[in-house]
Amino acid sequence: MSEPPLLPRDPAAHPVAHYPPYRTTIARSPRQPRLALPPTASELTGPVFGSDQIAPEDDDLLRNHGGAGLPLGEPILLHGRVMDQWQRPVPGALIELWQANASGRYRHRNDGYGAPLDPNFTGCGRVLTGEDGAYAFRTIRPGAYPWPNSENSWRPAHIHLSLFGAAFGQRLITQVYFEGDPLIPLCPIVNAIADPVAIDRLVARLDMDRAMPFETLAWRFDIVLRGRSQSWFETAPEGL
Numbered sequence: 001m002s003e004p005p006l007l008p009r010d011p012a013a014h015p016v017a018h019y020p021p022y023r024t025t026i027a028r029s030p031r032q033p034r035l036a037l038p039p040t041a042s043e044l045t046g047p048v049f050g051s052d053q054i055a056p057e058d059d060d061l062l063r064n065h066g067g068a069g070l071p072l073g074e075p076i077l078l079h080g081r082v083m084d085q086w087q088r089p090v091p092g093a094l095i096e097l098w099q100a101n102a103s104g105r106y107r108h109r110n111d112g113y114g115a116p117l118d119p120n121f122t123g124c125g126r127v128l129t130g131e132d133g134a135y136a137f138r139t140i141r142p143g144a145y146p147w148p149n150s151e152n153s154w155r156p157a158h159i160h161l162s163l164f165g166a167a168f169g170q171r172l173i174t175q176v177y178f179e180g181d182p183l184i185p186l187c188p189i190v191n192a193i194a195d196p197v198a199i200d201r202l203v204a205r206l207d208m209d210r211a212m213p214f215e216t217l218a219w220r221f222d223i224v225l226r227g228r229s230q231s232w233f234e235t236a237p238e239g240l
Contacts, residue, residue, distance in 0.1 A: 073102025085227030089133025
């Protein structure tokens, strides 16, 4: 049985490259048409990720740092499914996560924000999707932080997700925001996306069915790779 044809993506779901309210696009956005280059052998082959390369606590950012205690902040469960354009599960996909801590500070030498670092939190993890395309991370809800886009610009609380396909060159990156955050409509990066429906696909929903009583709230974020309902990706608007 042959595969169904690829569904076209919605071009309005991807932001324009040059968006002056997001200041860095002024210098970084291309001025010439994009070029389509054929993939090389290194992009189409390996590495192949297997379950033996994922440590038992790689998906648990509350414990994977190996510190003496638990991180500060609100523990949460971020979970969802990775699906293709026909809502079929995508198993065995490697998802990597990185984020700021509860104070809005990244564990990175170039992060100059004055909020404190957390000695028990590195802010990164990874997991492979299951046969049903499902993934889950235990982590801390990140804090908002200021950034030098304008005099008083703040990024909404967000988590970065990187999704690998069958080869290293097949990598998609997106950001996850949290339902109800008042900073979302104020963010120039978010507002570079003209379609409000596409913005809505970047927002994780509160999921009380997966919340753990007296322990963690849960947030659901599904990832759709292609088609009219695809998630927005920073690296490849057409999906995998």
